[in-house]
Amino acid sequence: MTTTGDGGMTDEERGHSDTLVYQYLPSRYGMNPTDLRRADAIEIVVGQGAKPGGGGMLLGQKISDRVAQMRTLPKGIDQRSAWRHPDWTGPHDLEIKILELCEITDWEKPIYVKIGGARPYYDTALAVKAGADVVVLDGMQGGTAATQDVFIENVGQPTLACIRPAVQALQEI
Template sequence: MNPPRRLEESFSFNRQTLEYIHHAAEQGLYEIRGLGAKRHLPTFDDLVFLTASASRYPLEGYREKCATKTVLGSRHAKQPVELEIPITIAGMSFGALSANSKESLGRAATEMGTSTTTGDGGMTPEERRASKVLVYQCLPSRYGFNPDDVRRADAIEIVIGQGAKPGGGGMLLGQKISPRVAQMRTLPEGIDQRSACRHPDWTGPDDLTIKILELR
């Protein structure tokens, strides 16, 4: 049995990170896999709302209510989106999530008075029926992008990049490409599907303006 490796001190990474790097190198672990985040992320317990710091102090607390209602598109939209809370469900693709999961997110968002988002891969009928407010994403890959679904959506979100992997596209492993997912994306079954990180039909702010007008 080989003696345990002595880890050198590092100002960049702690011992836990170094141990993971050595373990991944020895075992050949692949970075893209479904094990969740590898670092501590904020939770709802870390959110602090300092409402009094953003506006004047209420004169009489029992008369002035604190409202969380949020309106999107009040300046330019003919039909602004009204939400009961300023927290929404971000886009997660059909394929990465199952149809049942997408429907569950729609039901939860409706129950909480907020919106959910389609993500890559298009809109499922289950998701549309379950969601009172559904945001349709326009992504660089255009997988599953359907003009009819755009008209059925309550709002459109143009994706510029992904916070989880800025500057890089996404990838859906082939084991998740079921016949239904493949049909919606017009791609072969069982093959890894990569999503582009840039939109194919614009290169700058001027092109983005044209795309917004086109979608409207």
């Protein structure tokens, strides 16, 4: 199983992946309904292990012609990756987004919710109550090219430490 990462889907990754999970991120880079339908599952990224609650910066030097086309961005210009979904104002918006993605994909794709290792008990409960089919726990070891070392080394909890509170939330629900 592979994920598309932040920035749309390429024909190559769809062709080479038996199970491709489309990551639906706050940046919305390259997001389009056609690719959502081509995926095998959709993963709404609420948090990421290496930077729960933190955004990022995609440097313009990394935005080549290919990246610009895939992510629908201008070539060579720095882009800020949002730290939260811009159309969400509260916890009920996750449920609305899950329903919207289900409608776009004719209820054929499972919806994952990815949470960073910050509040695994509460975030797991929130994701399940909102209708997630799968909760993905991403501890502080989760990597990203768009964050500072201080986040990678000092923010979030290890994945193993997140499992017990997440399971406790599931049991209580």
